[in-house]
Amino acid sequence: MTPLSNLHGRALECLITELIIKTYPGVNLTARAKNDQVRDASKLVQLDSLLLNELTQAANALLLKWLNPQFQLSNQPSITVDRLPDQNKNDVTDICLTSRSWTVNLSLKHNHTALRHQRPGTTPKHCGFLQGSVEMQQFRQQYRVITQEFMQHIGQAKLFAELPSALIEQHLYTPVCNLVSQFINSHASTCTTQLFQYLVGDVNYYKIIVDTHARTLSIQQFAEIQMPTNLIATVNKQYVNLSFDNGWEISMRLHTASSQLKNSPSLKFDTKALNNPLTATIIPYV
Known part of the structure; x- marks a missing residue:
């Protein structure tokens, strides 16, 4: 992964996590997720303003058009969000959301389909x-x-x-x-x-590909x-x-x-x- 690709990926993870926190008051971050959010906040200011706007729109669509309708986030009494490290053995996911009734793992990609x-x-x-x-x-x-x-x-x-x-x-x-x-x-x-x-x-997970050229989200369930x-x-x-x-x-x-x-x-x-x-x-x- 190139430094630029890593920057975009980290920024996307940070944006999605931050949006979940702001939208749902019952969300808790793990200590690891808190540290990653602090680390990656600086990456957002490194992005071109147009790209930042694109990724923000994509994050909003992911939450409002898919995550919430699919898993009823707004109805959950509590949700824990974790951000997972790279090279985590056979777990390729980036963000893990856990409620009392489900666990959702997300693998996020920006303009590429790499495994x-x-x-x-x-x-x-x-x-x-x-x-x-x-x-x-x-x-x-x-x-x-x-x-x-x-x-x-x-x-x-x-x-x-x-x-x-x-x-x-x-x-x-x-x-x-x-x-x-x-x-x-x-x-x-x-x-x-x-x-x-x-x-x-x-690991049972959803692969989310953000295509800023086609301006679409492609979602596949790997289960x-x-x-x-x-x-x-x-x-x-x-x-x-x-x-x-x-x-x-x-x-x-x-x-x-x-x-x-x-x-x-x-x-x-x-x-x-x-x-x-x-x-x-x-x-x-x-």
């Missing part, structure tokens, strides 16, 4: 293997060989932008993607469910999803594509997480669902 932004070097952990396992150690060693060989081709370059894209693809992206794909395929019979739950999330039992991973240049036997198609695009080369390249996947069987509710916010 995860995981690092390729910890692929065995995403598949359910422990940090100190033999599988993890062997994978890390193979990963290190690839990145060290890549560093031998960079010459005096200090930034990725100074390198030809073909060199990066041939000596870094494709070899890393091949390593990840081979690991997943070799353990598919045992790791499919764990990897799917890591990428998609195993009661049939778990896959097998998958096939394939590679296309800097992409690892996962085909699960429950109908989900997931694409993982490898990219640099830092513009600087340093001693070892910093890499991340931008992971998104190319195809999923979930229906979406579309709500305009204009």
Whole structure:
């Protein structure tokens, strides 16, 4: 996730939480949510005024056109709001609302549909293997060989932008993607469910995509999803594509997480669902 994307996401979480507090007097914040609201208040002033207005309109629509009608917030004697940390194992949600009768988890996205932004070097952990396992150690060693060989081709370059894209693809992206794909395929019979739950999330939640271009909210409920039992991973240049036997198609695009080369390249996947069987509710916010 880029710094700008992180800024927009944090601002959106802050706006929605603040709006819930102002609208419903029976709302309580957890200590963590209070700290996050204080931290992110400064992010709101960093936003362009037009974008701030857009996100505010979207937050209002989410609350008034969907959250309250769907869960009757105004009729709840008390509601607790928590804001969840990033990289919370298989819980991909950002905001959790709890009343006496229900718990609602929200995963918020601003102009993108990404599931995860995981690092390729910890692929065995995403598949359910422990940090100190033999599988993890062997994978890390193979990963290190690839990145060290890549560093031998960079010459005096200090930034990725100074390198030809073909060199990066041939000596870094494709070899890393091949390593990840081979690991997943070799353990598919045992790791499919764990990897799917890591990428998609195993907590009952609603995914909210705020599209400021179309000026809409897209809402999908990630619940009661049939778990896959097998998958096939394939590679296309800097992409690892996962085909699960429950109908989900997931694409993982490898990219640099830092513009600087340093001693070892910093890499991340931008992971998104190319195809999923979930229906979406579309709500305009204009």
